Amino acid sequence: MKMVIVVALGGAFGAVGRYLVGVGATRFIGTGFPWGTLIVNVVGSFIMGALIAALALRYSVSNEMRAFLTVGILGGFTTFSAFSLDFAFLMERKDYGLAMIYLGSSVGLSILALFAGLSIARTAFQ
Numbered sequence: 003m004k005m006v007i008v009v010a011l012g013g014a015f016g017a018v019g020r021y022l023v024g025v026g027a028t029r030f031i032g033t034g035f036p037w038g039t040l041i042v043n044v045v046g047s048f049i050m051g052a053l054i055a056a057l058a059l060r061y062s063v064s065n066e067m068r069a070f071l072t073v074g075i076l077g078g079f080t081t082f083s084a085f086s087l088d089f090a091f092l093m094e095r096k097d098y099g100l101a102m103i104y105l106g107s108s109v110g111l112s113i114l115a116l117f118a119g120l121s122i123a124r125t126a127f128q
Contacts, residue, residue: 014078023038024039
């Protein structure tokens with residue numbers, strides 16, 4: 003139960019960060035492109051990479067702290083960072099075929115699922 007609370011707290015911080023980046027991007031860059039989403043996905047992925055390397059090579063932290071930072075904060079900030087980390091692990095294992103399947107299926111199926119959800123909800127609520 004402790005781990006769930008730690009992840010939930012981190013997720014709250016990450017979600018607020020994502021919201022603030024989105025608001026800032028809209029205010030300073032505009033609404034013609036999803037800049038806020040792009041920024042959090044790229045920044046979150048960069049931070050995930052740097053954090054995982056730092057935790058593996060230099061810093062020893064508890065499982066709770068690792069979950070708070072990665073699953074909690076970064077997961078709340080952007081789930082794309084977790085996807086990017088999973089893809090990187092497959093590539094580093096030299097499992098290129100599986101990495102490409104994961105890449106294509108994650109992006110493609112997620113977009114298809116979004117359209118399916120839109121279609122079902124539109125049909126159900128019209």
